[in-house]
Amino acid sequence: MPLVEAKQLEKTYVSGDIEIKAIRGVDLTIEPASFVSFIGPSGSGKSTLLNMIGCLDPPTSGQLTVAGQDITKLDRNTAADFRGNTIGFVFQDFNLIPVLTVYENIEYPLLMVQKLPAPERKKRVFALLEAVGMADQAAKYPSQISGGQKQRVAVARALVTNAKLVLADEPTANLDRDTANRVIDMMKQMRDEFQTTFIFSTHDPKIVKNAEIIYTIEDGKLQRTINENGGNHA
Amino acid sequence: MLNILKMAAKNLARYRRRTLLTSILITLGVVAVLLFVSVSGSFKAMMIGQITDSMLGHLQIHRKGYLASIDSLPLNKNITQKQLNKVEEILAAEEAIESYTMRIKLGAMFSNYAETTNIRLNAVTPDRELQSMPLLADRVIKGEKEGLLAKGEILLPELIAKGMQVKVGDSIVLVANNKDGSVNGQSFAVRGILEGITGPGGRDGIMHMEDARELLRIEEMEVSEIAIRLKNIDQMGVVFSSLQEKLGAMTNKEGKPVFEIHTWEKLSPFYNIAKMIDLMTLFIKIMLVAIVLVSIMNVMIMAVYERVNEIGTIAAIGTRPGKILALFVTEGFLLGILGTMVGTIISLIAIAGMNASKITFDFGRQTGLQLTPTIDSAEVITVVLIVIGIAVLGSLQPALKAARMDPITALRHV
Known part of the structure; x- marks a missing residue:
């Protein structure tokens, strides 16, 4: 069963008398444990599509199913619960909570969203800290770590809930080339380890090179390409 | 709830100076009210005692x-x-x-x-x-x-x-x-x-x-x-x-x-002074409410405005709107608690100090009346509850704004 399935998906924004069709009749299928990239010029609709899949923005019309759940008409609380349990987010600006330590940032979704008991939280947080190589930085605050480390923490936070899907919007845009490479490698490693699907919206050729499926969006329309060399980056 | 409390406390500690200033403002308001209530209450009780216990009694009966x-x-x-x-x-x-x-x-x-x-x-x-x-x-x-x-x-x-x-x-x-x-x-x-x-x-x-x-x-x-x-x-x-x-x-x-009966309040003009004191106490309480409301609202509006992106993040990763609301209301609640606790402690110490220093005053032709300010626990509890209630109320509007924020718009906020 596909993890993400969209049929005739449309998103139209209305600004005054003007209608802007951001996504036009998109059909899409993404299988579990995929490494997928949405590429396209600015304003092409990449982020809009990512937001719709992330249950942050409802489509204007069409069908959208994520992890077997129709997410087109969820109310705010159900949508929040769904995101908290199924989807992880990695943002361009890392978006860590500045008053929480690295450990607490990763723990946050387990504590405030999934409400797991303390021993289980501890186990999962330490497992992810180890996995992203940040175990020795657990007590530090976001202001005390580098950009690459912040993004590792963000990835750990996205995965700690056992999310089936991680949506990453320009995750390497604020990182230097080497750091970006390491973060992408780590994400791919996470995909292999946790069988999580990663969907990126990106301009970064490094990510595009690593993606197994590339969706090119232009004027709200989607074109699918299988990247035979996905994962075989230099 | 404990987690929300911890998180709210961390957020307040993040803006230490602002939290301190707001708490001082609330503290000053609480001190002003409690001291005024205790001193004016003591003065009123003393004067009523003088009037009823040396001249009028509590009630009087006359022929109609x-x-x-x-x-x-x-x-x-x-x-x-x-x-x-x-x-x-x-x-x-x-x-x-x-x-x-x-x-x-x-x-x-x-x-x-x-x-x-x-x-x-x-x-x-x-x-x-x-x-x-x-x-x-x-x-x-x-x-x-x-x-x-x-x-x-x-x-x-x-x-x-x-x-x-x-x-x-x-x-x-x-x-x-x-x-x-x-x-x-x-x-x-x-x-x-x-x-x-x-x-x-x-x-x-x-x-x-x-x-x-x-x-x-x-x-x-x-x-x-x-x-x-x-x-x-x-x-x-x-x-x-x-x-x-x-x-x-x-x-x-x-x-x-055949008879008419009157309370001392109807017989003595001091009753009007006592009512004036009550009215002044009410105005002081209204001022306190205004101070708390404005300062808490101001701080919480600023907090929401400065943390729009953060609100978007926690909403995106699955925090329910109700929990975001609770987080900001709890911050206002903690500010109220902090200001009230400090204010109450300072007031009680000041009242004890005034009693120890045996302050005297003159009223009309009466001289050397000793001020013995006291405050009953019901009055303290009332003031504490008012301040905390208003603190919660003051943070409600900014908290609602945060809770209703669209995650995408919030995440795009720079």
């Missing part, structure tokens, strides 16, 4: 229409022996009454053998008067206080004694008209000088009941007023209603009530 013509001290509106018996029966049945005293109020010509002036007098039975007016003896500023006075003696008001140059032990003459209009005179020894106090009867002299009956040639017992002291002033409303009902049932031939 007596108070309306009290300036002329009419003897023909006295309560007669027969009426008095019925009233005493009613009073005896009221358990809340500690004691009562009966008075004949009269006007007379006062002579020191060289000059003459007018004087208003209360004729009393000393034992009963002292029992019902426990602070009366303290008003005797010159002369023997013990036993108040004996037959043939008079207590003169301070101003008349000074104006007429009369001292303790001097002999004076009173000349009064009786009910029929005939005149009678009698000489008295000045037993003491009475301090004047604010309110009706505050500058009257005091003489013995039997002397008054002789001077006025009253054969049967009759009195102008009955002043009642209650065991607890808080029961005044209940006793007043009960007595009013029972006395109201006693009517004359025309079916009109």
